[in-house]
Amino acid sequence: MVQIKEFRILMPMTMEEYEIGISYTVMKMEQQNTNSQEGVEIVENRPFEDELLGKGQFTSKIYHLQSKIPSWLKTFAPPNALIVMEESWCAYPKSKTVIKCPFFNKCSLTIETVNIADNGSSENVHGLNKEQLAIRQVEYLDISSISKDYWSRIIGANNIDLTNFKSQKTGRGPLQNGWKDSCKPMATTYKLVTMEAPIWGLGERLEDLLISGERALFLACHRLCFAWIDEWFGMTMDQITEMEKEKDLMLQKTLKKPPTVLTNGKPEVKVISNGKPEAKRKDMQQEQGLASILA
Numbered sequence: 585m586v587q588i589k590e591f592r593i594l595m596p597m598t599m600e601e602y603e604i605g606i607s608y609t610v611m612k613m614e615q616q617n618t619n620s621q622e623g624v625e626i627v628e629n630r631p632f633e634d635e636l637l638g639k640g641q642f643t644s645k646i647y648h649l650q651s652k653i654p655s656w657l658k659t660f661a662p663p664n665a666l667i668v669m670e671e672s673w674c675a676y677p678k679s680k681t682v683i684k685c686p687f688f689n690k691c692s693l694t695i696e697t698v699n700i701a702d703n704g705s706s707e708n709v710h711g712l713n714k715e716q717l718a719i720r721q722v723e724y725l726d727i728s729s730i731s732k733d734y735w736s737r738i739i740g741a742n743n744i745d746l747t748n749f750k751s752q753k754t755g756r757g758p759l760q761n762g763w764k765d766s767c768k769p770m771a772t773t774y775k776l777v778t779m780e781a782p783i784w785g786l787g788e789r790l791e792d793l794l795i796s797g798e799r800a801l802f803l804a805c806h807r808l809c810f811a812w813i814d815e816w817f818g819m820t821m822d823q824i825t826e827m828e829k830e831k832d833l834m835l836q837k838t839l840k841k842p843p844t845v846l847t848n849g850k851p852e853v854k855v856i857s858n859g860k861p862e863a864k865r866k867d868m869q870q871e872q873g874l875a876s877i878l879a
Contacts, residue, residue, distance in 0.1 A: 587791050588712075588720045591775045591799060592704040593727065593806050596756050598769045599701050601817070602809075603676050606773075607824045608816035609809040611831045620840040622648045626832045627844070632673060640675025646844050652738050654793065667844070683794075691781040693794050697773060703764065704772040712776075720776075725799070727807045728759035735800030744811045753817045757810075775802060 595602055614624045625646040632642040647668040672681040677699035684692055698709040704724060712720060728746045736742060750757040756767075764770075777798055781790040 585780075585788065585791070586719070587777075587779045587795060588716060589777045589779075589795055590710070590720055590722045591725055591777065591802055592722065593725045593773045593775070593802060594704050594764050594767075595727070595771050595773065595806060596759070596763070596767045596769070596810065597771055597813070599677060599699060599771050601769075602699060602771045602773070604819050604821060604824055605809045605813060605816050606805070607821075607828070608819065609805055609812060611824075611828060612812065613805065613808065614835065615831060615838075617649070618835050618838050620838065622651060623839045624648075624835055625839055625841070625844060626835055629828075629832060634673070637673055637675035637678055637680065640673060640679070643670075643672050643674070645670045645672075648839070648841065654734065688781065688783065688790065690783060691790060691794075692779075693798070694778045695798065696776040696778075698776075699771060699773045701769070701771050703770055704774075706772075706774070709774045710776045723799070725803050725806070726764070727803065727810055728763060729803075731800060731803060733796060733800060735797045736804065739800050739804045741804035741807050744807055746807060746810060749811060751810075751813045751817070753814045756813070759810075773806075 595605075597605060618624050625648060627644040627646060629641070629643045631639065633639045647670065649668065650666055653666050666685060666687060669684045669686065670681060673679060679695075679697045681695040681697075682692065683695070696710055700706055700709060708717065730736075730742050730745075732742070746757065746759045748758050759767075775798075777795055779791045779795050781788075781794075783790065
């Protein structure tokens with residue numbers, strides 16, 4: 585079953601400010617979540633151009649975040665197999681991101697983003713057809729709110745109270761009840777998440793897990809974007825680009841892992857058990873094993 589969910593996130597800033605702010609926030613979050621054992625591995629970062637998005641920047645990343653994986657998922661997938669691959673095509677104000685886990689090679693999660701200077705009232709910014717609109721779910725994420733689900737606790741942005749925060753440089757905030765009705769300037773990011781996990785006995789649970797993870801990440805990232813506004817306000821995109829180059833080099837030095845070997849665009853994952861390599865499982869064997877665990 586394919587799940588389609590659209591998250592709408594209102595931000596108290598202009599479109600130009602949002603591009604700078606969200607870029608700065610992503611960089612800082614990657615730095616904070618990378619150490620010698622886990623974190624973000626930059627595989628590729630280059631310009632691209634296509635007919636759909638136009639000109640922009642393509643990035644390929646591998647996330648080594650095994651300690652953040654829920655314990656129930658580790659019961660049938662060794663932690664070293666649960667790396668996450670991300671390919672992203674960013675041509676602001678639009679972008680597309682594809683996320684995959686090689687261990688679950690039948691699963692895919694796609695995020696299509698459109699940013700507009702409005703109050704979140706645009707109904708079909710992604711141009712969905714009737715069938716897609718019929719199954720699409722829409723959820724507004726309020727950056728002044730705090731979630732206490734598993735992923736929100738893991739990502740760790742709940743210690744920020746935007747209902748009491750006021751920016752020294754812009755005078756914006758605090759974001760109290762009804763702030764979206766009167767706040768100016770305003771920009772909305774529309775994130776369309778399409779998830780499909782056709783694995784018998786596990787698919788729906790895995791879909792819910794990953795979509796809830798993306799929801800928590802969207803909320804935390806945008807809460808921090810506003811909380812850190814006094815750090816990035818006044819910067820230019822040229823400055824952000826230079827910082828990104830420095831960040832990529834820093835992540836390579838911090839994450840003390842050999843570069844992941846890619847074969848046909850996919851990482852070679854060796855699943856280790858009792859110190860000995862195991863043969864790769866066939867898809868049918870994998871599905872049977874997952875089904876027996878969840879039975």
